Amino acid sequence: xxxxxxxxxxxxxxxxxxxxxxxxxxxxxxxxxxxxxxxxxxxxxxxxxxxxxxxxxxxxxxxxxxxxxxxxxxxxxxxxxxxxxxxxxxxxxxxxxxxxxxxxxxxxxxxxxxxxxxxxxxxxxxxxxxxxxxxxxxxxxxxxxxxxxxxxxxxxxxxxxxxxxxxxxxxxxxxxxxxxxxxxxxxxxxxxxxxxxxxxxxxxxxxxxxxxxxxxxxxxxxxxxxxxxxxxxxxxxxxxxxxxxxxxxxxxxxxxxxxxxxxxxxxxxxxxxxxxxxxxxxxxx
Amino acid sequence: xxxxxxxxxxxxxxxxxxxxxxxxxxxxxxxxxxxxxxxxxxxxxxxxxxxxxxxxxxxxxxxxxxxxxxxxxxxxxxxxxxxxxxxxxxxxxxxxxxxxxxxxxxxxxxxxxxxxxxxxxxxxxxxxxxxxxxxxxxxxxxxxxxxxxxxxxxxxxxxxxxxxxxxxxxxxxxxxxxxxxxxxxxxxxxxxxxxxxxxxxxxxxxxxxxxxxxxxxxxxxxxxxxxxxxxxxxxxxxxxxxxxxxxxxxxxxxxxxxxxxxxxxxxxxxxxxxxxxxxxxxxxx
Numbered sequence: 001x002x003x004x005x006x007x008x009x010x011x012x013x014x015x016x017x018x019x020x021x022x023x024x025x026x027x028x029x030x031x032x033x034x035x036x037x038x039x040x041x042x043x044x045x046x047x048x049x050x051x052x053x054x055x056x057x058x059x060x061x062x063x064x065x066x067x068x069x070x071x072x073x074x075x076x077x078x079x080x081x082x083x084x085x086x087x088x089x090x091x092x093x094x095x096x097x098x099x100x101x102x103x104x105x106x107x108x109x110x111x112x113x114x115x116x117x118x119x120x121x122x123x124x125x126x127x128x129x130x131x132x133x134x135x136x137x138x139x140x141x142x143x144x145x146x147x148x149x150x151x152x153x154x155x156x157x158x159x160x161x162x163x164x165x166x167x168x169x170x171x172x173x174x175x176x177x178x179x180x181x182x183x184x185x186x187x188x189x190x191x192x193x194x195x196x197x198x199x200x201x202x203x204x205x206x207x208x209x210x211x212x213x214x215x216x217x218x219x220x221x222x223x224x225x226x227x228x229x230x231x232x233x234x235x236x237x238x239x240x241x242x243x244x245x246x247x248x249x250x251x252x253x254x255x256x257x258x259x260x261x262x263x264x265x266x267x268x269x270x271x272x273x274x275x276x277x278x279x280x281x282x283x284x285x
Numbered sequence: 286x287x288x289x290x291x292x293x294x295x296x297x298x299x300x301x302x303x304x305x306x307x308x309x310x311x312x313x314x315x316x317x318x319x320x321x322x323x324x325x326x327x328x329x330x331x332x333x334x335x336x337x338x339x340x341x342x343x344x345x346x347x348x349x350x351x352x353x354x355x356x357x358x359x360x361x362x363x364x365x366x367x368x369x370x371x372x373x374x375x376x377x378x379x380x381x382x383x384x385x386x387x388x389x390x391x392x393x394x395x396x397x398x399x400x401x402x403x404x405x406x407x408x409x410x411x412x413x414x415x416x417x418x419x420x421x422x423x424x425x426x427x428x429x430x431x432x433x434x435x436x437x438x439x440x441x442x443x444x445x446x447x448x449x450x451x452x453x454x455x456x457x458x459x460x461x462x463x464x465x466x467x468x469x470x471x472x473x474x475x476x477x478x479x480x481x482x483x484x485x486x487x488x489x490x491x492x493x494x495x496x497x498x499x500x501x502x503x504x505x506x507x508x509x510x511x512x513x514x515x516x517x518x519x520x521x522x523x524x525x526x527x528x529x530x531x532x533x534x535x536x537x538x539x540x541x542x543x544x545x546x547x548x549x550x551x552x553x554x555x556x557x558x559x560x561x562x563x564x565x566x567x568x569x570x
Contacts, residue, residue, distance in 0.1 A: 003347075079377075117396060118396075118520050118521055118522075119396045119397050119400050119520065119521060122397065122400040122401075122404070123396070123400055125400070125404055125408075126387075126399075126400040126401075126403040126404045126408065127403075129403065129404050129407065129408025129409070129412075130384075130403065130407060130408060132408065132412050133380065133412070136412065136415055136416075136419075137377075140373070140415075140419055148419075152416070152419070152420075155412065155416070156416075159408075159409065159412055162408070178521075179521055
């Protein structure tokens with residue numbers, strides 16, 4: 001019974017994550033279009049009275065699924081297929097310890113896939129260090145110079161920014177006296193937010209987080225003018241979609257971690273509400 | 286006393302040894318004839334199947350099936366790592382070994398050790414191997430990458446060691462079905478595990494439940510340290526306390542060793558070009 005409950009929880013959380021990814025992509029396209037004085041996706045869903053192209057993610061997903069998956073003849077096939085699988089599995093596994101609501105025996109349910117795991121944040125680092133394999137294997141198995149250099153650049157960036165990422169949380173971990181993310185939130189609830197306690201740590205975490213997720217100032221793996229598309233040049237269809245999904249899930253995880261570690265989780269500032277009450281509201285939201 | 290356990294252990298070691306020897310590449314990088322290679326593969330698989338009774342069930346169905354999965358993956362990946370003729374595949378199989386070992390640690394209730402293993406080995410060292418191999422092998426594989434140095438001696442040494450371990454540990458396998466009740470059982474188990482008489486005399490006989498094996502009873506693991514009120518401590522706290530009380534000297538020494546190695550690495554990887562700043566040599570004649 002308990003097992004079925006856990007499976008249902010995993011299913012729901014994974015699907016909500018995927019949905020969030022789809023709408024993050026929509027938001028990114030809209031914002032980029034606004035910045036460049038374009039309109040962005042605005043057609044999809046108009047027939048059904050849905051405004052602002054809100055059905056665009058559905059259409060994107062369908063396109064990814066239905067597209068022909070081309071596997072070039074010169075690739076190393078087992079590794080070529082394994083690489084996107086690693087990318088998405090590592091990204092989803094990392095979310096397992098991220099709490100999105102209060103955890104404890106006196107709660108309605110544990111709002112975390114893997115509660116009571118006291119290594120918390122170390123698990124995230126362990127799993128995200130595996131995400132490098134997806135990138136490096138994709139670059140190598142594609143058997144293509146652009147992919148290879150994109151993969152090398154990207155994995156060099158990932159493994160070098162892991163070190164400041166790991167070191168930047170030490171301050172808050174020492175203050176909270178625990179690696180468990182719930183304990184860290186609880187400490188911030190009782191004292192101050194992590195951003196006030198260790199501001200430099202927050203800055204380093206933010207910068208390394210951008211680098212870890214290959215977002216904009218650090219998007220050299222996707223330098224279009226020199227590397228075509230970087231490590232995923234040879235990928236098409238849903239295999240490319242899996243890289244994309246993995247990347248955005250990683251973005252969500254890092255954002256959630258930033259909030260949990262430095263912005264007090266679901267704890268509201270200046271409001272002396274009890275830990276659990278605020279948590280429940282945040283989880284429902 | 287020659288028991289069936291000892292015979293089975295000898296059979297496993299023999300089959301595994303012959304199989305691994307036949308699967309290893311020859312001294313000069315040539316593969317063995319396909320028939321011999323296939324025979325070696327079959328011998329190794331048979332040895333693995335016969336090895337199965339040595340694996341001890343750890344608990345309920347889920348735990349046992351995960352244990353079997355991780356254990357089998359680790360052994361198979363280890364054999365494939367040594368016998369693979371492509372260095373990149375070898376490195377990837379090594380990563381598989383490390384990850385399944387981390388899974389075993391996780392099952393044994395040591396999540397910090399599991400995460401540490403994944404971060405250090407799979408996340409850093411194997412990725413570094415992959416980098417070096419990929420960069421060094423731009424022009425194709427060298428013969429020395431494909432050759433085994435001394436396949437016969439290596440297979441003999443490894444599988445003799447395996448045979449010794451199996452016969453030694455196999456004798457406590459028979460005890461494991463019931464709880465430890467007599468002092469003789471405890472003494473035998475501890476002597477098998479290499480404890481001295483002093484330690485055997487010092488630790489009292491403890492009566493363990495059905496699930497606890499002799500091994501668990503003979504060597505209390507560090508994460509089972511109880512605090513003053515008799516509650517079990519959290520994993521990381523227990524590990525830290527064990528490291529900084531029982532093993533303080535070891536931890537300090539390994540820290541010093543790593544620090545010295547770090548300095549040496551910086552000294553070796555001197556960014557100055559060779560010849561510059563080397564005293565009299567740099568002065569042109």
